[in-house]
Amino acid sequence: MKENIIFHIDVNNAFLSWTAVKLLKEGYNKDIRNIPSIIGGDEESRHGIVLAKSPVAKKYGIKTAETIYSAKKKCKDIKIFPPEPDYYKEISNSFMNYLSKYTPNIEQLSIDECFMDMSHSSYLYDDLIFLAYQIKEEVKEKFGFTVNIGISTSKVLAKMASDMEKPNKVHTLFLEEIEKKMWNLPINELYMSGKSASLKLESIGIHTIGDLARSEKSTIEKLLGKHGAMLYDYSHGISNDIKSKYDSVEKSLSTSETFKEDIVEKNKLIQILYKQVDNLSKSLRKDKLYTYTIGISFKNSDFKTYSKQLTLDVPTNSIEEISKHIINIFNASWKNDPIRNMGIRFSNLTDKKSRQLSIFNEDRELKTEKLQETMDLINDKYGESIIRQANLFTSPVEKDNDN
DNA sequence: TCTGGGGTCCTAGGACCC
DNA sequence: TCTGGGGTCCTAGGACCC
Secondary structure, three states: OOOOOEEEEEEOOHHHHHHHHHHHHOOOOOOHHHOOEEEEOOOOOOOOEEEEEOHHHHHOOOOOOOEHHHHHHHOOOOEEEOOOHHHHHHHHHHHHHHHOOOOOOEEEEEOOEEEEEOOOOOOOHHHHHHHHHHHHHHHHHHHOOOEEEEEEOOHHHHHHHHOOOOOOOEEEOOHHHHHHHOOOOEHHHOOOOOHHHHHHHHHOOOOEHHHHHOOOHHHHHHHHHHHHHHHHHHHOOOOOOOOOOOOOOOOEEEEEEEEEEEEOOHHHHHHHHHHHHHHHHHHHHHOOEEEEEEEEEEEEOOOOEEEEEEEEEEEEOOHHHHHHHHHHHHHHHOOOOOEEEEEEEEEEEEEHHHOOOOHHHHHHHHHHHHHHHHHHHHHHHOOOOOOOOHHHOOOOOOOOOOO
């Protein structure tokens, strides 16, 4: 039997590279990959974090997800460019589409990375490494950005490999290489060993991936539970179970928004919830899905988060019904505190087949669904939601507005 | 002029059942 | 006065990823 061969392909500084390519195409005189630059959200609307950085910015110690405020302190000449999500999606799609010509077994892990299962390709082993170099060059030629390609026999090792030296590199990380190439890395560079797990591991003297690999699995499991057992296995290159977000059916849908200013008015919050229900339930209906569980989450001015959810007996995707529950959940959970960020989430999703219609309401429900479908169609055609439920326009009556 | 948004999975504790 | 044990479902919160 042939061994598994997995490629992990990762775009170098994806958002920044993609914006760089776009700017060059538009005639911009600089390649922003070669200057201290970042892609960052708008500070004014409190979206001020670093989404991607150039290698030069990295040299200043700027990290992804830190505040733009602090990035500016590290480098006062930093150039900041806004993210362009629609453009990124477009370029990601054509990139993935291009890669899929090499294998049908391609698994997109996020907007800028994927696994390619090359096990059943007709290429010979040595040719596969050559092929990786070829793909890397072709991508650069065709799209104008560079990638890293990691090659191994499992997803975890392929992912660890593509993360090694950047940019524009191909790395292998086969089992016999992990001791030399991976065990000397600090523990927080192991995939899925984040801040919390790494800190706990450090506390018992585990500083490198090798330290973890040489420890007792049972000790790690006691410390970190199931997650610990998984990390231990990862340190030995065992496991093939990174799950793909894009291929499988969605397990939950959510949306959330950070406000320009904290909101304390109940009516405003409720209006925002209605808007979120309108949008998110549309995705539900578009995918022909129904949700059992509906929830709201809050982040207040102190950055504390809390949430409340409700599971229904009969799943739904009706804007009317979801709105009704959302209001109840809101009333039962909002602590009257100033809210910085609020969002809703649908989970426990199901498709129509497994759904049980309650017998008595079946007729009415089907009619409502038909109506909703028609409304979605019209709204799709004319852009914005020109037809909406009446309750989206009228402010709910609130008598107790004093506390 | 601090700190996004969209996901997945796990855990601890409570309710409820037999 | 006593108060098992196994299972399922649900909730809230948190860790982790890009």
